[in-house]
Amino acid sequence: MFREMRRKNQQLPSQESVKILQNGTSGVLAVLGDDGYPYTVPLSYVYDQQANKIYFHCAKTGHKIDAVRRLDKVSFCVVQQDEVVPERFTTHFRSVVVFGKIRIIENGAEWQEAIEKLAARYAPNESRQNIQKEIASSAQFVMLELSVEHMTGKEAIELAKARKNG
Secondary structure, three states: OOOOOOOOEEOOOHHHHHHHHHOOEEEEEEOHHHHHHHEEEEOEEEEOOOOOEEEEEOOOHHHHHHHHHOEEEEEEEEEEEEEHHHHHEEEEEEEEEEEEEEEEEEEEEHHHHHHHEEEEEEHOOOHHHHHHHHHHHHHOOEEEEEEEEEEEEEEHHHHHHHOOOO
């Protein structure tokens, strides 16, 4: 169902793709927007490797949530490295692209668990009490859960060669 990577020699091992998702702090979510135009939006996220899911928070209204309600198939990209090498007319990059289905979590225990994961990711030294207080004061959002169906990581050919040569 998903295309194979054309430049397989640049494909990252799956554990490297997972590391990029675990260590990244933002990525770009792509959805089918208005009138069939793609809509992309940068977002903070948390990746739950055990569940193989990515969580985001989102306003209850707007372009992104309308698109998610229209079609649950999305793509998400995280760029770990993007070093311009002007003298070589290239970039040394590492990135991961995820495809999957997204769903809206509006409230309840699932919502609470998802927002706590996100809060712990971005405020790891905050007490649970402070996190709960902040969540309660700004609960005008939903959580989005992206179930990962396919993931590929890729790096610049120069980085791939260097990694293989040890």
